[in-house]
Amino acid sequence: MQTTVAENGQIQGFISMLGSEVAALFVHPFEQRMGLGAALLGSQDAQTLEVFEANTRARAFYAKHAFRQTGTRMHEEAGLMLCCMTRAPISS
Numbered sequence: 001m002q003t004t005v006a007e008n009g010q011i012q013g014f015i016s017m018l019g020s021e022v023a024a025l026f027v028h029p030f031e032q033r034m035g036l037g038a039a040l041l042g043s044q045d046a047q048t049l050e051v052f053e054a055n056t057r058a059r060a061f062y063a064k065h066a067f068r069q070t071g072t073r074m075h076e077e078a079g080l081m082l083c084c085m086t087r088a089p090i091s092s
Contacts, residue, residue, distance in 0.1 A: 001016050001017065001018055001023060002016070002017045003015070003016040003017075004017075004040060004043060004044070006027075006031075006036055006039070006040060010028075011028070012027065012028050012031045012036055013025075013026055013027035013028055013031055013036050013037065013040055014026055014040070015040040015041065015043070015044060015046075017044050017046065020045050020046060020047040020048060021046075021047070021048045021049060022041070022044070022046045022048070022049035025037060025040060025041060025049075027040070037061060038065065041065055042065075046087060047086060047087050048084070048085065048086050048087070049062065049067065049085050050073075050082040050083065050084050050085070051082065051083050051085065052075070052078075052080055052081070052082060052083075053072065053080070053081040053082060053083050054080065054081075059083060059085075062085055065087075066087050066088045067085040067086065067087050067088070068085060068086060068087075068088050069083045069084065069085050070084050070085060070086045071083075071084040072084065
C-alpha cells in the first residue's frame with residue numbers, strides 16, 4: 001500500500017493506493033471543498049474504488065472525477081452495500 005499525505009503543519013488529508021485502486025481517501029472536514037481531495041486523487045493513477053452506497057457526497061465527488069458505478073457488493077463486516085466504481089476513459 002502506498003500512502004500520500006497532504007500536510008501544512010498538520011495532516012490535512014491522505015490517499016492510500018493498492019496498485020491502481022483507491023483504498024482510502026480522507027480529507028479533514030475543515031479542509032473539504034477546497035480542492036485537496038481532487039489534488040490527492042489527481043496525484044495518483046486511480047482507476048477503481050469502492051465506496052459505501054449511502055455515502056452520496058463521496059459518490060458525487062468520484063462521479064465528478066470520471067468514476068462510474070460498475071456494480072455493488074455487500075460489505076460483510078459492516079452489513080452495508082458498497083458501490084464498485086471504475087474511472088471512465090477520457091475521450092478526446
